[in-house]
Amino acid sequence: MNLVHKIENWGDSHHPWFLDIVRISLGIFLLLKGINFMDNTAYLRGMIEDQSAVQISSGMLMVIVYYVTFAHMVGGILIALGTLTRLASIIQIPIVLGAVFLTGIFQDPINSMVWPSVTALVLLVIFTIIGSGPLSLDKYFAEE
Structure with a gap:
């Protein structure tokens, strides 16, 4: 058995029930953040433009914003x-890691905007390892 299967099996067998509530809360937080970005794409675009070390073309910037x-x-x-919790978490990690650096963890660690991003990043890494848990569609479909 390779390392990925060992981590997956360990995560499936060591999953406390309260982490499902945390997972659901994280998912709702990310969904609301996505809706917020959809309502205000200028804010996200401005944040990326302000922190960008290299010049990004306008078209590429909009691709990043919509991605x-x-x-x-x-x-x-x-x-x-x-459902597909590990895959969704892996896709979210680079985005949230970028948010941690954009909000300035190294520039102003007292900044109140950085801590939700750091918390989300830590939780995404945890759910990448332990998976979805007993209160999930994955578990429901596996039982049927």
């Missing part, structure tokens, strides 16, 4: 429902 928005919305739904 982040779509990934947050779809990933949030998948994580909240508990």
Whole structure:
């Protein structure tokens, strides 16, 4: 058995029930963040432009904005429902890691905007390892 299967089996057998509530909350948070970005794409675009070390073309910038928005919305739904949780978490990690650096963890660690991103990043890594848990669509479909 390779390392990925060992981690998957360990995560499936060591999953406390309260982490399902945390997973659902994280999924709803990411979904709401995606909806917020969809309502205000100028904010996300401005944040990326302000922090960008390299010049990004306007078209590529909009691709990034819509990718982040779509990934947050779809990933949030998948994580909240508990289906394809590991895949959705892996897709979210680079985005949230970018948010941690964009909000300035190294520039101003006291900044109140950075801590939700850091918390989401830690939870995404945890759910990448332990999976969806007993209160999920994955578990429901596996029993049938």
